[in-house]
Amino acid sequence: MSEIRMAAVVVNAVDPDRVADFWKAFLDVGERQRIPGFVWLQRQPGTGVSLAVQHVDEPTEGRNRMHLDFGATDVARARQRVLDLGGTEVERHAMGDFEWIVFADPEGNEFCVAQADPDEFA
Helix, strand or coil, X not given: CCCEEEEEEEXXXXXXXXXXXXXXXXXXXXXXXXXXXXXXXXXXXXXCCEEEEEECCCCCCCCCCEEEEEEECCHHHHHHHHHHCCCEEEEEEEECCEEEEEEECCCXXXXXXXXXXXXXXX
């Protein structure tokens, strides 16, 4: 079976630099990676989940201001599992070689699944 691990909690932000700076200072962590539209923070020592900040054009209304990101060794298998459990596929995205699928659980809470190397799960 495909191994699936929670990879990050993602915060939507109109000004990702400002929001990332806040979280870096609050959590006392550095920046792990930055690409246009995304800032991934380093994990706190002893934790397996990181925080990421994603640029959005408008403030996110309602309850989906933050969402979970999952890494899977087999995205197709993870997709089928989501659908079998009553979730839905919302949309697909790609940024260069990095691709991910946005899903919603049965009540519409969104989360993302992207291909991930098992070594990134540590």
